[in-house]
Amino acid sequence: MSRTGKQILFFIFLPLLIGYFIYFFFRPNYWFVQLIDSREPLVTINDLPGFEKVFIFSGSDFCWAFSFSSALFIWESTQYQRVRYLPFVVLIIVVGSEFIQHILTADFTLDLWDVFAALLAFCLSFVLLRRNNEKK
């Protein structure tokens, strides 16, 4: 498999798969999960200790943000020229996506862990993909 192929597998599809499993097992009351299987959650999230709760709620956000950032950085590596402001645009989108939920859903409360997860995902993706690609 080519280097880009591996990057697509591990940086784009794997995080999406992990994120899907989090929804599938712990947050099944979403229509895209119920399309496949209508089931009860394995655990009641509110009963979980803080760390596990953060993992379930913010883990899926982290996976989405990491996969999205990686997809754009990998796409950029296929261009003839670097897109100079791409990291800035990606950062705005992944962090902004957390804030915009406040407008989209009435029962949403802004969770700083989600914002932190999105920031961490962006930074990891940036370091692992863009900075690495720059060096090569």
Added chain:
Amino acid sequence: MKKSKYSILLLPIIVLLYAALYIATSYSVPCEGDCEKVSKITEKLRTNKSYVYGAFRCTYFQGSDTLCIYVQDTIGIDWNHLADTTCLLAQENGLFQQKVFVIKNGTFPNDTVARKTCP
């Protein structure tokens, strides 16, 4: 990946795909009908009973008449009484002739500590 002048077209596709994923994970299915009734049973069972995790349908088939009550392994609790209480709550919420199973959470295979068929 080979650099191509057409790969610019991938950008809107990537953004649209992730936007679709984002929207899909932003809306949850409302808990109505049977889900709401079972949820109310959970809510009432958990009042002053920290050992109760919750009430769930044991099977995912529509129209299921089974109620699985998952509990923490606790000494000195009358599980049959909990099953009776569940029956009362089920009837209060319009769920009749339910099959109630009180199950210890986190054991494999499942350890059913009480079972009852409600009137």
